[in-house]
Amino acid sequence: MIDVVLLRDEPLARHTAMRVGGPCDALLVVHRESALLEAIEVASEWGTVTWLGHGTRLAVRDGGVSGVFLRLGTDFAQIDRTHGGAWTVGASVPVPALLEAARGAGLSGVERLAGVPGSFGAALAAEEDLEAIVQSVRFVHRGRIRQGSLEEARKGRASRLILSATLALTPSTSGAVRDAMKAARAARLPPGSFWKEPKGGRLRRRLVRSGLGDVRIRKAMIPARAPELIVNLGGARSADIDLLAKSAKDRVKQHTGVVLEPRIRWLGQR
Template sequence: MTWRDSLPAVRGKLLRDEPLAPFTWFRVGGSADVLFLPEDETDLSEFLKALDRNVPVTTLGVGSNVIIRDGGVEGVVIRLGRGFNKVQVLDSVSISAGAAVPDAILARKAAEAGIAGLEFLAGIPGTVGGAAFMNAGCYGSETKDVLVTATVMDRKGSVFLMSEADLQYTYRHSALQDADLVVLSALFETEAGDPAVSKAKINEITSRREQTQPIREKTGGSTFKNPDGHSSWKLVDEAGWRGKLHAVTGGGAMFSELHSNFMINPGEATAADIESLGDTVRADVLAKTGIDLHWEIRRIGRPG
């Protein structure tokens, strides 16, 4: 008898050996030992309280900025859904959103309510939970600029608040990345604005993304963080990797012809193809320029 044979009862779904590729934008990767889709916060809390502390737990958002390795993910993978997708306008400058709310939806809800300053979220292909987790940002703005508090849950099922200061935000990093916590929701505070102006900004950002990023491909968003004083896409491009197919175990992966900091799965890539491409390009750029590129995409799970 293993830990999977004595899992706590839940109101949501517990799926054993569930393929995770359909839950990611790259559409690659192995299975979760167990995938848990909690019904709501109480369901998640009761599950974590009863779960063996030795079982690893990984939280997965919409899978827009992650590589699930081909060997799958050990332990329990938690994916938050409709029980965590509420948006609430609190006043003329404040809005809260559940962790499963897509960033673009939050941007539009805020604009409709006359809350300015969240328009940049329309350019981030993820959820509120992911934005809080990694301090997501684009076009000169970051999550840390607008987030006031994040509501999180620990492995004991306890819920508490973390302030922006507690989260210790830096470029594409937060204290959450070094903690065993699940983001449940976040509170944002900015300034009152004109809905028409905010909607126009969102439309401009959306149009710009469609023209400059391979958003209709199987991709993972920005692959590397921008080094100080440099743009990752330029370094990748100048090293000769734009549109160059790279394969190790499958059909191969490449950096997009449209944006050379976006890796894509053009067809039958494996997670190994994609991760190996990133590591190979990192090594090549380092050898040619002395600049060490750092992953922005999260890589989780066991090798194939």
């Protein structure tokens, strides 16, 4: 089994949900935990290191971005279910896969994550209230693997790579868990929403009122059925997405007085 895959000048369009973006200096995919600390050390000597999850909230501009991206692979994509409801979940596990496993086992606790896209590690790193279900977190800090609380793992978050977390799940039934997930999913924006929910809510209604739907700039499009999305029809550039987002933002401000904020973190040069 390969420990680490190194891809030089790798276009990040291949690794982000937006499917746009030029190359980074290098992308490291670390499959074995035994190779992780050395990989981070070497990567840090090459330049700034950015942790990459499943790329649903990161997008890179056409000019690319300098530095190294590090993604967690096989060893971090496992769920250890050997201790009852105390599941240890790897950072690379997709949130939807974790939800499905918990539903199948009839265990309650992660329902609130229904509708959240991307990797479990990135969800843990996000500023949301998950303390109640997280018993402990393993993370990398200053060249060492540590175990601590979620709060500790998030401190100075940019420099701490989350590897896994042990959750406290409680017995329930698959049906009850499924219903709770359905309710949680209905209460949030679709997973691919380009925008954060504005103050006062009603994102979709505001976009529709502003005449956004089936608006297109080259290969980037806002679909009428789900105007909170910006879809890459294939071959869009970050500049197209930018322009479409800017025009949507301007229109919503003009028609509803609300200033929209993107959910996606843009990196790199235009």
